[in-house]
Amino acid sequence: MPFTLEDIAKISGYSRSTVSRVINKENGVSEKARIAISKIIEENDYQPNLAARGLASGKSKIFGLVISPGINDLFSDSFYSLLMQGVTKACAEKDYSVMLWLSKMLSKEELIAKITNNSILDGLIISSIEYQDPMIDEIINSKIPFVMVGQNSPNKSIHFVDTNNSKSAFQAVNYFIELGYKRIATITGPTNKIAGRDRLEGYKMALAQNNIEIDPRLIELGYFSDLGGYSAMEKLLDYQPEAVFVASDTMAFGAIRAIKDAGLQIPDDIALIGFDNIPTSAEMSPPLTTIHQDIQKMGEIAVDMLIYLISNKNKEIENIILPAELIIRESCGTKLKE
Amino acid sequence: MPFTLEDIAKISGYSRSTVSRVINKENGVSEKARIAISKIIEENDYQPNLAARGLASGKSKIFGLVISPGINDLFSDSFYSLLMQGVTKACAEKDYSVMLWLSKMLSKEELIAKITNNSILDGLIISSIEYQDPMIDEIINSKIPFVMVGQNSPNKSIHFVDTNNSKSAFQAVNYFIELGYKRIATITGPTNKIAGRDRLEGYKMALAQNNIEIDPRLIELGYFSDLGGYSAMEKLLDYQPEAVFVASDTMAFGAIRAIKDAGLQIPDDIALIGFDNIPTSAEMSPPLTTIHQDIQKMGEIAVDMLIYLISNKNKEIENIILPAELIIRESCGTKLKE
């Protein structure tokens, strides 16, 4: 039988209330009591019963994490793993637990029912569902506080953290243009996801701003996967692009194989810029120029926002858009073409 | 304010107890009462408070999932994602929730304290920690029922599901030998993890059984990662192996790049067999011969075992070792050498 508050109280000679205050780091406890009680808690490895606390306080200290990867994406797109790591880390530090929901494993109705009826959740972090997924409306109705990772709707009152996808893509493509490339293609992610949309948007903006016509044949869908990148690149090769902005490093790896299999050189025949800066990208041959975004940090910020939301129900909160950074390596070439 | 049991009781004219029985589908309730109460529950969208239920019953319907990937492994090794998917799916179907713990995000002590004293967990699924990690002893002490994915200890009373790693590795290497290869190298995973150990074990057994001497220079550690596979392969190239058994597909991808970068052909110069059969492996050039293991199913079985354990505290339960299958594609070559 695990120890209870009452047990610790008895052992320490203080009351249940005082012990509770120590555990919850409330003030109004003498230094002497705090030290004595802490010691006994430590010695007996006491941990409060979360169910009891949840019942008494109406708060569970549990956040739900909802992500919607396809069956293979979870592995092939590093986004999910980094996000999970950021969220679990921040939650652990802040004494929250994380409940995981992989939404593709359930029907949408089931998922919503499970989540909204789950009276045990204090809040929700939701990511990578489809743009303007109607699920969000149901979650709003359920009154559970939530934060999105990746802006999901133009509705600014839905709280979110995001990377500045379009601006970063813009910079990448702009950099190609500065280097003198003209026929710039892109391999995009699915456009029903915000990252896919925004990165494509940035690509188009950069071309438009430099008066380069957008050629639909130079835009291929790669689904954020390695294989998608490979076959998208195969198709693009028919139109002989000089440079390709690939909207994720994972797709870029597929694209690199396609280029090599076609007997072409990077960056001499085709220059490449990726997106994500996953660990492998620095070690590719050639090393991949890419955009670094701190996904783990996004997860951490989402947790912080959620905690803030819960404790400041009526105050406003700013959505956060993190900058991303273009990391120049060899795959994009260096010499200016005239 | 959400409705409580008592509210539903009052509205229906029955007692708290009877309403509770209806909700928990217990018998001993008249058809009349059941119908009347069900209707009122439905109308008012009543959902029991899980914290209260947990406190009163001592059961939470929550399982903890503990995995210990390094910061990059979570992404680079498909094992984790597939396992998560299997576990979350099976739990959702069985009306359990999944609490996620990425153990590398916390110190070992913290993790153990959080888990073992987390009175809210009904059971634990633990995977990919180090072989004979002392953490397991603490979890045994804590009396929380748990199941390991991947055998972690020779102690048979620790319940586990696993793939037959050593046998499958044996088959792979044996297949090389049947094809006539003699200088067979291997790239291993970390040997403090069971999958790493067992696959290496199978490699050695196959050589031994065919009277081929084990050459330590033909064994390189690849840490189950793409980059690890690349540099392990680079080193192996110095000793000119004819064939390499790579203990994971992810490492095999790195190895393939290393071979190609050295200007060699697969399988003509070097034959390759991987392990895992991740989706990309069929699409590599050349398509990768590999061993298919159903990780998702392991996750599902772990959940089933755990549920069985909880409801049959004293009964014995068989550990399960799933077979794996050698999938022959082009990377291992086909022609018999003389």
Added chain:
DNA sequence: AATAATTTTGGGAGCGCTCCCAATTGTTCA
């Protein structure tokens, strides 16, 4: 028709905590 057996229902006790207010102790200042 009376009793026994069975089905159905009701309500007290208690799970381990938080919240709140009252009681106690300690400190300050005239």
Added chain:
DNA sequence: TGAACAATTGGGAGCGCTCCCAAAATTATT
């Protein structure tokens, strides 16, 4: 020194459920 105040401590009430046993209603049995 004693009153006024602040800091600290203690314990009752209650969160919403399950568990258990007793009471009531219903049915079966002689």
